[in-house]
Structures are given as C-alpha cells and as structure tokens.
Amino acid sequence: MKVNIYDIAKAANVSIATVSKVINNTGRISENTRLKVLEVINELNFKPNIHASALMGKNTRTIGLLIPDIMNPFFSELARHIEDLAKDVNYNVVICNTDYQSEKEREYVELLIQKSIDGFIMASGFEDIEIFEKIKAVNLPVILIARESPSDSLYSISINDNEGGKIGTEYLIQEGHKDIAIIARDIWTNRQRYEGHIEAMKKHGLNPRPEQYLANNSSFIDGYNSAKKLLAETPRPTALFAFNDLMAAGAVKACIEEEILIPNEVAILGFDNSSISEIISPPLTTVGQPLKDIAKHSVSQLIKSIELNVSPTGKEFLKAKIIKRSTV
Amino acid sequence: MKVNIYDIAKAANVSIATVSKVINNTGRISENTRLKVLEVINELNFKPNIHASALMGKNTRTIGLLIPDIMNPFFSELARHIEDLAKDVNYNVVICNTDYQSEKEREYVELLIQKSIDGFIMASGFEDIEIFEKIKAVNLPVILIARESPSDSLYSISINDNEGGKIGTEYLIQEGHKDIAIIARDIWTNRQRYEGHIEAMKKHGLNPRPEQYLANNSSFIDGYNSAKKLLAETPRPTALFAFNDLMAAGAVKACIEEEILIPNEVAILGFDNSSISEIISPPLTTVGQPLKDIAKHSVSQLIKSIELNVSPTGKEFLKAKIIKRSTV
DNA sequence: GTGAAAGCGCTAACAG
DNA sequence: CTGTTAGCGCTTTCAC
Numbered sequence: 037m038k039v040n041i042y043d044i045a046k047a048a049n050v051s052i053a054t055v056s057k058v059i060n061n062t063g064r065i066s067e068n069t070r071l072k073v074l075e076v077i078n079e080l081n082f083k084p085n086i087h088a089s090a091l092m093g094k095n096t097r098t099i100g101l102l103i104p105d106i107m108n109p110f111f112s113e114l115a116r117h118i119e120d121l122a123k124d125v126n127y128n129v130v131i132c133n134t135d136y137q138s139e140k141e142r143e144y145v146e147l148l149i150q151k152s153i154d155g156f157i158m159a160s161g162f163e164d165i166e167i168f169e170k171i172k173a174v175n176l177p178v179i180l181i182a183r184e185s186p187s188d189s190l191y192s193i194s195i196n197d198n199e200g201g202k203i204g205t206e207y208l209i210q211e212g213h214k215d216i217a218i219i220a221r222d223i224w225t226n227r228q229r230y231e232g233h234i235e236a237m238k239k240h241g242l243n244p245r246p247e248q249y250l251a252n253n254s255s256f257i258d259g260y261n262s263a264k265k266l267l268a269e270t271p272r273p274t275a276l277f278a279f280n281d282l283m284a285a286g287a288v289k290a291c292i293e294e295e296i297l298i299p300n301e302v303a304i305l306g307f308d309n310s311s312i313s314e315i316i317s318p319p320l321t322t323v324g325q326p327l328k329d330i331a332k333h334s335v336s337q338l339i340k341s342i343e344l345n346v347s348p349t350g351k352e353f354l355k356a357k358i359i360k361r362s363t364v
Numbered sequence: 365m366k367v368n369i370y371d372i373a374k375a376a377n378v379s380i381a382t383v384s385k386v387i388n389n390t391g392r393i394s395e396n397t398r399l400k401v402l403e404v405i406n407e408l409n410f411k412p413n414i415h416a417s418a419l420m421g422k423n424t425r426t427i428g429l430l431i432p433d434i435m436n437p438f439f440s441e442l443a444r445h446i447e448d449l450a451k452d453v454n455y456n457v458v459i460c461n462t463d464y465q466s467e468k469e470r471e472y473v474e475l476l477i478q479k480s481i482d483g484f485i486m487a488s489g490f491e492d493i494e495i496f497e498k499i500k501a502v503n504l505p506v507i508l509i510a511r512e513s514p515s516d517s518l519y520s521i522s523i524n525d526n527e528g529g530k531i532g533t534e535y536l537i538q539e540g541h542k543d544i545a546i547i548a549r550d551i552w553t554n555r556q557r558y559e560g561h562i563e564a565m566k567k568h569g570l571n572p573r574p575e576q577y578l579a580n581n582s583s584f585i586d587g588y589n590s591a592k593k594l595l596a597e598t599p600r601p602t603a604l605f606a607f608n609d610l611m612a613a614g615a616v617k618a619c620i621e622e623e624i625l626i627p628n629e630v631a632i633l634g635f636d637n638s639s640i641s642e643i644i645s646p647p648l649t650t651v652g653q654p655l656k657d658i659a660k661h662s663v664s665q666l667i668k669s670i671e672l673n674v675s676p677t678g679k680e681f682l683k684a685k686i687i688k689r690s691t692v
Numbered sequence: 693g694t695g696a697a698a699g700c701g702c703t704a705a706c707a708g
Numbered sequence: 709c710t711g712t713t714a715g716c717g718c719t720t721t722c723a724c
Contacts, residue, residue, distance in 0.1 A: 038502070040701055051711040056703060063704090064709055083478040087415040087424075088701035091716040096415075098458065098479070105444065107639060112440045116433065119461055123468075128475060130426065130458045133447055140451075147456060150411040151426070174366070256643055285643050292645045311435060315584055315613050316644055317620045368717055379695040384719055391720090392693055416717035419700045696723085707712080 039080045048076040059084055090152055095342060098128040099335075100148040102158045104136050108254065108282055109310040110327070111159065114182070117331030118157060125339055127154070136223055136254075138164040149174050154342045157181060157334050161223050177341035177348065179334045182325070183225050184351055191341075191348035193333050195325050195356040197225045201232025204277055204305055204323040207358050209240050213275040213303060216242075219262040219287060220279035222249040229279055229307070245273065251283065259286025267294055267302070274302055275364070281306040281313045284320055288363065304363040318362035326354045367408045376404040387412055418480055423670060426456040427663075428476040430486045432464050436582065436610055437638040438655070439487065442510070445659035446485060453667055455482070464551055464582075466492040477502050482670045485509060485662050489551050505669035505676060507662045510653070511553055512679055519669075519676035521661045523653050523684040525553045529560025532605055532633050532651040535686050537568050541603040541631060544570075547590045547615060548607035550577040557607055557635070573601065579611065587614025595622055595630070602630055603692070609634040609641045612648055616691065632691040646690035654682045 045052045050069055057063040058073045065073075076082075090096050101118060103111040115131060122129050130153065132144040141160055145167055148156070156171060156178040165186055171178050178190065185192030208216050218233060220226040230248060237244045250265060251258035259278055266273055267290060278284035284306030291298050298304055298318055306313055309324030333352065341348050373380045378397055385391040386401045393401075404410075418424050429446060431439040443459055450457050458481065460472040469488055473495055476484070484499060484506040493514055499506050506518065513520030536544050546561060548554040558576060565572040578593060579586035587606055594601055595618060606612035612634030619626050626632055626646055634641055637652030661680065669676050 042701080052702080053704085053711055053713095054709090057710090060703080066709060069710080083474070085419070085701050086479050087418040088716085089703070090415040091413070091419060091701080091718090092703045093716075094703075096479070106434065106440050106447070107437070107444050109435070109437075109440075112434050112437075115459070116435045116461060119434070119459060123460075123471075126475070128458045128460070128479070130456045131443070131447060132451075132456070133444060143451075146411070147454070151414050151424070151456070256639070282643075289643070289645055311584070312643065315610075315617070315640065317617055370717080380718080381695055381697095381720080382693085385694090388719080394693060397693080413717050416700085417719070419702090419717080420719045421700075422719080694724085696721105698719105698721085700718085702716085703714105705712105705714090708710085 039082045040085065041082075043080060044073065044076050044082050047080065048073045095154045096152055097126055098130060098153045099338060100132065100144070100153045100156045101129050102132045102134055102141060102144055102156065102160045104160050104254070105133050106131060108280070109312045110280060110282075110308040110325075113310055113327055114159065114331055117328055118335055121331060121335040127339070134160040136161040138162075138167070141167055145170055149176065155179070155338045157338060159183065162186070163224065175347075177338060177346075179338045179348065181330050181334045184228070186224075189349055191337065191350055191352070193330055193337070193352040193354065196353045197228035198232035198235075200307065200323050200325075200356040201229030202236045203356065203358060204229075204307065205233045205236035208275045208277060208303065208305055208364065209236065209242065211303065211364055214242055215245070215271060215273045216275045216277055217245050217266045217273035218248060218277050218279065219251065219259055219266070219283050220249055221251040221254050221258065223254075226279045233277065254280055254283060256282045256286045259283025260290050261286070263287035263290035267291065267296060272302070275305065276302060277305045279307045281308045281310045281320060281322055284322065284363075285312055285316050288316055288318070288320065299362065299364050306363075309359045313359070313361065321361045321364040322359050323356050324359040325356055329354055367410045368413065369410075371408060372401065372404050372410050375408065376401045423482045424480055425454055426458060426481045427666060428460065428472070428481045428484045429457050430460045430462055430469060430472055430484065430488045432488050432582070433461050434459060436608070437640045438608060438610075438636040438653075441638055441655055442487065442659055445656055446663055449659060449663040455667070462488040464489040466490075466495070469495055473498055477504065483507070483666045485666055487511065490514070491552065503675075505666060505674075507666045507676065509658050509662045512556070517677055519665065519678055519680070521658055521665070521680040521682065524681045525556035526560035526563075528635065528651050528653075528684040529557030530564045531684065531686060532557075532635065533561045533564035536603045536605060536631065536633055536692065537564065537570065539631065539692055542570055543573070543599060543601045544603045544605055545573050545594045545601035546576065546605050546607070547579065547587055547594070547611050548577055549579040549582050549586065551582075554607045561605065582608055582611060584610045584614045587611025588618050589614070591615035591618035595619065595624060600630070603633065604630060605633045607635045609636045609638045609648060609650055612650065612691075613640055613644050616644055616646070616648070627690065627692050634691075637687045641687070641689065649689045649692040650687050651684050652687040653684055657682050
C-alpha cells in the first residue's frame, strides 16, 4: 500500500541507489533516467519515508519552538509568523509551552532531541543555562529570540531590553510623568528592562519606586491585580509601565473599573505591540518590538544553520520603538 | 556519543532483544534482568531512537493540530490546553495554521502523513472532504473539533452550532431586541449558526436581516469593518451578534469610536468565550463554548484511538451557553 | 526466559 | 553514469 523506494526502482527499471540520488540531487545522473525516475515518483505519488532518512542522519524538517505561553498574544503572533515562514520552506514546527519553568524547558528539550528535530527557536526564560549544553551536545542549532543571549556561544536575536525600558521611561518622563510604577514579574528580560528604567529615572533626577516585581505571572489578571494595588497607593503613581501588553491591558481594565481616566489621571504604557494593543479601548501606547522581523530573522537564520550545518553565534539586536496610541 | 540499544545490551550483559523487551514491556523477562537493564538504561541515560521504532511501525508520539489561525484567541486557548494534555502523556504537537484554506489543509496533511505522526486533531474548515480520505487511507485516527463531523465515519466533538446560533438569538430577543444583525464570514460552522439564528427569529415572528456574511475573514478588523457598515445603516440594528469574540471585539471598538453606548444603544453578543471577552471593556457577553472540555475530550479520545488502534466514529456534542457580561 | 537474525526504508561508500 | 552492499537503531519472530 505504502510505496517505497524499491517500488520506484522497479517501476523505473533502475536501482534504489539511483532513485535515492535523484531524490536528493546527489551524485551524477543522466538527464534521461532522472526524468524517468521523477515521472514514476510522481505517478506512484511516492514520498520518501522521513524516519528512514532520519536514521541515516538526515534532517527531519521539523523545528521546535519553545515559548512561555501560546495564549499570550505576543507569543501567538510570533508563533504564527514562525510557522508560516517554516511552512514556506517545508518545515513543521512543534510548539511547547514552558510557562517559564526550567523543569518544562528541560523536558521538552530532551523530548525533542530524542525525536531528532533539526533545531530550536527558543523564547522562554532559560534561567538554567545547562539546557543549552544539552543541545550543544547533540550539535543542534538554536536561536534565542526575544531574549538576549546569556552566553557568547549562542545566537540571539532580540531587542535591547535595557534600552526598551529606557525609551519607555523617557517617553513617560517627556510626557510629564515623575511617579512611574512598574508592572512586571521577575524574569530575565524584565530585569534588563527594569535597569533601563532605573537609569532613565536617575538620569532625569527622578526617584524610581521601590517595589519592582508585584506579579508572579505575566498574564492579564496579574496586570490587573498589580494595577489595583498600585492605584490604591498614596500618592498614586501617575503612570503605569507594564512590561507586556497583556498586563497593560489588565491595568487598563483596573483603571476603567476604578473610574480613573486614561491617560489624564493615569497613563499606561505597555510593551510588545502585540495585537491586543489595538483591540482594547482605549488602544494601548506601547514599546513596540519588531515581531515580524524577529520571526523572519530567526527562521532564516535557523534554516541556514540547519542546512549548512553551522552553529550561529553572536547577538543581534533590533530596535524597539514607542508606538503611540491613546493611553499615554 | 549517542548511546544505543547495543551499548545497553553490552553493559547489562544481555542481548538487544532483551533490552527491547524491557523497554516495551513485551515478552517475558525475569524480574532480575529487568531491573538490571533498567538500571543500565538509567545510568547511561538511554533514550530509544524514535525514528528506528517508527520505521518498525511504532508510534512517533506526536500529533498534528490543524487550526485556522493560532492568533485567534479561541484557537490559541484550544492549542494551549491540547498541548498541555498531550505533554502529560508524553506527546508533542505540531501546529499548523490553515486560514481555512483547503490548499493549506491538504499540504499539511500530506506533510504530516509523510512524517507518520500518530493522529490528527483538526479544527479547520474542511470544506474539502477528500482530505479525510487521505488520512483514512493511511489508517490514522482523526478527531474533528469545534466543527460537527460532515460524515458518519468521522469522530467529531463540538457544540451544536445551530443551537448556539439559536440560544444567542433567543437571548437577544429575550432582552428586547428585534433587529439583530449578524457579523460573520461564510464558513461551515457559521452557516449552522446562521440557520439557528433564522429559526429563532422566525419562531418569534421576527424578520431576519437579509445580509448574511459581511466579512471575508474572521479577525478583529473584519468585525470592526462589518460593524461600521452596520452601524451606518438606517434603521440601525439594535443588536450585533458576532460569530466569534474577536469580531465582536471589533464591533465593540466600532461602537466606542462612533460613541454609541453599549449595551444601551446597541448590544453586542460574541461567540466562543475566549480570553479576549474578559480583556476588553466593556467585557463581552458571549455564547460560550466549553473550550477546556473540547480539548480534554479530543486528546483523550485521540490518544485512546492511537494506542488501541481503533478509529473513533460518531458525533459528540457539548453544550454551549450564554456567558453574561456587560455588552447585552 | 533469552538470544540470533531478519528486516523496516533509506543513504553512502565503493566498484564497475 | 549506475548498481551492490553495508549499515542507521530498533522490533519481532522463532529457536533454544
């Protein structure tokens, strides 16, 4: 029922080696037999068994995408673009939700290595560097995205998070805000952004607030809860800078509930420029990440690494910029 | 470097056949050697090569998930739950975005069949039934979700869309609305919902509006555009029933822009009860689909089919129900 | 209970 | 240019 390379060889009156060669475009084959074989392949609708070639060390044409949570619109957009791009070059992507948990990151990496996928695109927290050793050990390329590489031997493509925190804060200051509260959880990228925030505040002679990470998680409800706390404080901060759009959306909701006018009574600045920022009302002013570019660079870089069998290294930084809408 | 079954056999002083048996819990093995082998496996951190077993016809422990668009929160939630559930039983899921295009559906199915994944969960449009024949031909189980099975030989788990359209409309009527406009695009599920809507309208002696499918797509912006058109009509409909939450969110935005009060001047009813419905303001009243249950049933059913090698058939219907929030 | 050996479908020397 | 052959790492009879 399932047709294999022997069936093709027989039908084309050649050996399986010849068939293999035309499939892979290797060796030297006369145009005549090449055409003949191709014709038979087409006729019998033959698709080479990927597991057999994988056994021989060939690519599986699937890549792994590790993200914290596909329900966060920033990551679902990223995933969408990556999947589209991968499909264009005939790769599949298996998606893994890590919730920023090292344990899950480890499990997924091991599972995917066992399946000998061709490479990783990773957008999780990765506090645990040991994970990367595992991947290096099997010589698989990995691209870190939306998070600067923690090591020189890893290729990363992301914005400069420190600068992101800085330009967001500068913009808020420029709009007249002096008392800015941060809404975020404690993960690597946020620590960078926070530092940028502090630097900007100091540069302008302003005092950063003492609390740093009010939330234990990064979703809508965490943003909402953090904002509720912040809005109850006296003096009330005049601006809320959330380190992702989902949390910013939660803050917007908190303000609406408390009947606090945005942006007049409190300004809200998000981060990411994910689809949610245009969906909510008022639409969110946010520090935009070049999502599409991140996706594009990461898959083209990864595919290149896979097919040329080289390991990319270095850090690539893309520009974040303020996307002005209605909440600041 | 990579340890294989021979290494284990040698280290445990048994044959590879024995090792294979303890891995797969097949045949008869004395407790002693079983323990011994297990110990060695652990020590050497041996993971059987999946491609080799796949070649022998075993499972690959990966399933395919075909959805229209991961950026739609309904599907990203679905995907998240499915992925979590799959991970619990050590399965990976490869996600494919079809945009409701038969062409893409076909390509993905062929690609995934070639990779001999173990089964499909499909939530796309599938106007083209021929796709299912392809899957049947290789004897792979498939679960249709969020879309009633078009054929008796396919297992589907979904709400009854006709009823969903009906209860949404009934609710709107009960709240005093007589002029209800539909916001949707022309796909199978929406046709069912639309029929339910018509039936409910007629039952109450009301005239359904003539336009059916204003949108060519199902996203936020399509909902927004459709709503803009509808809001400009005279007489203006008093209620907008969008067939997904994202479009409903677009309608909400359109109303806010036009300074039309929700729900006093126009009511908006969504469909799905996806996360977006709580994020926007005012929060969306919607026809809720039991997303988690759909996810749970579909993966448990699929895994069962895979491991018992049976093909599920029949249609399973879950209940949709009105989730009251603030837009009606 | 355990092992020898055949073979899953393919690739890659190597020989001709 | 083409074919023979030896594996890749595993499962599965079938003897013992």
